[in-house]
Amino acid sequence: MKEPLFGKTLGQLRALAQELNEPAFVATQLARWLYKQGASDFDAMHNLPKRLRQILGERFEIGRREPERVSLSSDGTKKYLYPTAHARFVETAFIPEGERATLCLSTQVGCKMGCLFCMTGKQGFQGQLTSGEILSQYRSLPEFERITNIVYMGMGEPLDNLDAVLSSLEILTADWGFALSPRRITVSTVGIIPAMRSFLERTECHLAVSLHSPFDEERRRLMPVQNVYPLAEVLAALRMSPIARRRRISFEYIMFDDLNDSPRHAKELVRILSGLRCRVNLIRFHPIPGTPLQSSPDTTIVRFEQQLKGSGIMTTIRASRGQDIMAACGLLSTRALVGASNEVDY
């Protein structure tokens, strides 16, 4: 099987050029073909010597993956199905809204975090995406040129696949890559502290932390990661990290009826976020099969928002998009495409 080049950083391409006894500028040429020109085969790389193109073709493939299926929502959202290694699949959501078009990327096939409210979590974990597989969801999207913002909020916990995510961010934001502003990219996490520190140190992209309850025991029942990386330590780590003025830290808060939507919750949220320059995104819960949870009524969500705003916390209510095609927040899943018994590890 040939090694894919799409997804390699400039540093990795330089190492490759060196290995092939080629001058270093070949790496820059390759990066340009891969990320600026969108070359789909080596023959198109006409400024590379024919001999080199032949060698590359023998050992490597471009390796950019194309979507295999698309679902269209009545609200204009599209959900794409992308193949990954080992005949697995991930879903990617394209969410247009006026001038803005957001792409929601997946980073893992399934997820290990087991959050109670998440459809992806229900399929367990089947594998990590490579940097190239993450970036294919962007570059191979038919609406590629319309994308204004990218959020790493699809299937999987991005910071549980840190190396691939960092490589993909480097390629998205570097001048030799896609040259996107890091201010247009947001990476979400449940709060894996060491990886979160690395992310904050090594990128300038925005961070979104899944919070969902300010109370330890309650969050533990919703998000098993709380056992190991408690919210208090996540917040302490954020407070200790130097965060540039233009960089945004946000907290995602799914509103569950009669569980985490009381004035007491809002008050505690205000208390624990005190002193952090941040915003809170309130999200309607999109029910998943077998869940004991319900979404809070809109009136409760608005009241919660007002209580937070009244205490000085910038708060927004996220619009639900793509619910009819299971593309909304927390609904992405390729469980139906997971192989049978060989995927179950017990």
Next chain:
Amino acid sequence: MKKPAAPGTTAAQDGVERVAATSLPLFEARVTENIEVAPGVCLLKYPRTHDFVPGQVVGIAVDRRIVPRYYSIASGKDEPFIDILYDVLPGGELTPLLSKLRSGDLLFVSPASGGFVDTVDPGWWIATGTGIAPFVSMAKSGLAGAKRLVHGSRTLAGFHFRKYFTNLLADRYTCCSSQEEAQGVFAGRLTEWLSRQSLPADQRYLLCGSAGMVVDVRDLLIGKGVPFKQVLSEIYF
């Protein structure tokens, strides 16, 4: 049992400088014993450096420059040693190195932390593979008196501490094997066995194992009327 990872390093071959270890305080410890207890599964022992609550985890590293990984403690709270049960993952960053350690070798360990803890109240412990580790700690600390333990594994070799729990819990201990058969072992996944049981809604259920097992069992419990607030999960990978 390996817990939610502490990723934070980048492969050295990329030419990228490895990130510094976390701010997790690490203490030196000397390995007392490190033996293979089943194919690809080892039990590491070192002198206890700090007190802990049964069910908690410790960070372990063989090199201060690399971010430690978390493992459940598998020894009783009053025992002089910390036991760590772990799978040796081929190609893994830590466990192949860990498995090579011998008595007297240096190890870096953190104080215990984590909220996967229990009481003496009646309840259920449900584990797969090395996810049995926190329940070993709880049992050795006197919390097993009113518990039922269900242990799942693909193979019979995966029933770590089987003899210990058979003696301790007798018919309150059930092994479920999805790929091998043996007398006294339920032939099938533990979800199959659980689905046939009457599960009290007022007891606590502690689950420890892979994400797939935890979400399957949690869904099953909720489907059988157990409130989700009664379910505490610990996922490893």
